[in-house]
Amino acid sequence: MYLYYIVALVVIALDQLTKWVVAQTMELGEQITVIGNFFYLTSHRNSGAAWGILQGKMMFFYIVTVIVIAGIIYYMQKYARESKLLAVALSLILGGAIGNFIDRLFRKEVVDFFDFIIFGYDYPIFNIADSALVVGVILVIITTIMDERKEKRQNDK
Numbered sequence: 212m213y214l215y216y217i218v219a220l221v222v223i224a225l226d227q228l229t230k231w232v233v234a235q236t237m238e239l240g241e242q243i244t245v246i247g248n249f250f251y252l253t254s255h256r257n258s259g260a261a262w263g264i265l266q267g268k269m270m271f272f273y274i275v276t277v278i279v280i281a282g283i284i285y286y287m288q289k290y291a292r293e294s295k296l297l298a299v300a301l302s303l304i305l306g307g308a309i310g311n312f313i314d315r316l317f318r319k320e321v322v323d324f325f326d327f328i329i330f331g332y333d334y335p336i337f338n339i340a341d342s343a344l345v346v347g348v349i350l351v352i353i354t355t356i357m358d359e360r361k362e363k364r365q366n367d368k
């Protein structure tokens with residue numbers, strides 16, 4: 212059961228460590244080319260959410276994040292035993308939400324640095340917390356679809 216909270220802690224530690232290194236060693240806007248025309252490390256700050264929406268609305272972000280964290284912990288208690296995949300997914304979302312929450316509390320903005328240019332589109336610069344959140348959300352959707360299929364098969368018997 213507590214294994215999953217360790218997953219969240221590892222996400223938070225990796226997220227905060229990478230953000231700290233970027234903030235300490237790179238000037239704002241500085242860019243390091245990893246793979247030309249595809250992957251760069253760009254020191255960026257975002258006081259909003261995805262795509263920079265709701266810039267500066269910190270109180271809103273605190274409230275939404277606390278609701279997300281409370282919801283995740285509730286679902287972890289309820290469903291963690293049933294599906295390991297779901298428990299890992301929830302702990303990834305928990306770690307990601309807390310990672311960005313720490314930035315919003317102490318920096319009043321989020322440190323971003325993964326900069327991908329996908330098919331010519333410069334995707335919004337993001338961080339490890341965002342990646343954990345997106346992977347977690349996708350895994351929750353996958354487990355939900357799998358469970359529904361399983362239930363349907365049982366009903367059809």
Ligand SMILES: CCC[C@@H]1OC(=O)[C@@H](C)C[C@H](C)CCCCC(=O)CCC[C@@H](CC)/C=C/C=C(\COC)CC[C@@H](O)[C@@H](O)C[C@H](O)CNC1=O
Nearest residue numbers: 257260261262263272308311321323335336337341344345
């Ligand atoms: C990942 C959610 C964003 C993350 O939400 C959080 O913190 C949560 C815990 C708290 C928010 C206040 C509430 C969720 C808002 C939902 C949302 O926004 C729609 C998301 C859809 C999603 C499809 C599933 C797209 C994903 C986009 C991006 C990530 O792609 C990998 C680009 C990230 C860059 O714009 C980067 O500057 C963002 C910056 O780091 C701050 N991050 C946040 O606000």
